[in-house]
Amino acid sequence: MNHALFNKKNEKVLTIASLSKSVMNTLFETPNFYAIFFFTKGKGTILMDKIERDIQDNYILFYYPYQQLELNGTFEGFYIRFHPDFFCIDIHAKDIGCQGLLFNNFLNDTILRCSVEEYEVLYNSFLGIKKELLTKDIGQLDMVSSQLKMFLINAVRIKRSQQQGQVQTKENLHLQLEQLIGKYYATEASPEFYTKKMDVSLTTFNRLCKKYFRNSFVSILNQKKIAVAKNQLFLTNNSIKDIAYHVGFNDPLYFTRVFKKYSSVSPKEFRKQLKENRLV
Numbered sequence: 001m002n003h004a005l006f007n008k009k010n011e012k013v014l015t016i017a018s019l020s021k022s023v024m025n026t027l028f029e030t031p032n033f034y035a036i037f038f039f040t041k042g043k044g045t046i047l048m049d050k051i052e053r054d055i056q057d058n059y060i061l062f063y064y065p066y067q068q069l070e071l072n073g074t075f076e077g078f079y080i081r082f083h084p085d086f087f088c089i090d091i092h093a094k095d096i097g098c099q100g101l102l103f104n105n106f107l108n109d110t111i112l113r114c115s116v117e118e119y120e121v122l123y124n125s126f127l128g129i130k131k132e133l134l135t136k137d138i139g140q141l142d143m144v145s146s147q148l149k150m151f152l153i154n155a156v157r158i159k160r161s162q163q164q165g166q167v168q169t170k171e172n173l174h175l176q177l178e179q180l181i182g183k184y185y186a187t188e189a190s191p192e193f194y195t196k197k198m199d200v201s202l203t204t205f206n207r208l209c210k211k212y213f214r215n216s217f218v219s220i221l222n223q224k225k226i227a228v229a230k231n232q233l234f235l236t237n238n239s240i241k242d243i244a245y246h247v248g249f250n251d252p253l254y255f256t257r258v259f260k261k262y263s264s265v266s267p268k269e270f271r272k273q274l275k276e277n278r279l280v
Contacts, residue, residue, distance in 0.1 A: 005086075007141060008141075014144060019039075033083050034082055036061070037079045039059045048070075060111070060112040062111075063081075084234065091235070104227045104230065114158065125147075128151075129148055129151065173198060177212075185224045232247075240256070
């Protein structure tokens with residue numbers, strides 16, 4: 001399977017292709033794209049932004065530009081990758097609600113664990129995109145964009161439905177922490193602030209971070225800040241210094257070091273690559 005969509009300048013803006021280890025090894029040489037990875041068969045782990053998750057059958061992974069990704073194990077499937085110039089998740093965030101839920105969501109992770117029935121719904125939605133790529137007719141760019149938007153809306157609905165079930169059946173301390181970090185990430189960096197809000201001991205708090213987010217609190221907080229900064233770098237013309245202050249870094253140079261640690265590129269290069277480059 002290998003299908004591509006080109007814009008009016010004959011630049012490749014969207015690709016559908018089969019998954020393989022050789023593909024994965026070369027795919028991220030130019031990581032300035034969004035991608036959706038479908039695992040029809042999977043047995044192994046994924047390391048995304050230094051957080052390890054299990055991969056199994058009927059899992060779907062949502063990739064945001066410049067995330068660090070490594071797959072270990074055996075897997076089969078396919079992927080859709082697309083450039084922000086064609087379909088920008090950040091711009092469509094308000095309409096779809098997928099930014100921070102499916103994409104760029106380090107807290108609740110970016111893997112959608114589907115039942116057979118849920119996977120079938122999304123696979124059928126994917127087939128609409130594939131069919132349109134084979135049509136080669138007038139308005140193809142708009143049609144593929146619409147089909148992709150419909151797919152993401154279906155994925156958001158499934159994810160939200162799963163979250164509602166989780167709230168009803170599991171302890172919600174980790175959900176409380178997600179909400180608190182979402183509200184105070186730029187102003188409160190002390191673990192004690194969050195333990196007081198949650199009414200738990202520091203030991204319980206640290207155990208919670210490791211259990212649900214597989215990382216330390218400092219790393220979790222920094223990843224939240226970097227996630228917001230990525231959005232600002234792409235959508236605004238604000239200076240890197242102003243963005244650093246906006247997400248809670250008092251030292252712009254330190255912000256740059258932390259950003260590069262989690263993104264492999266500097267904030268300046270991240271902005272340049274997303275705004276100027278095309279898929280190859």
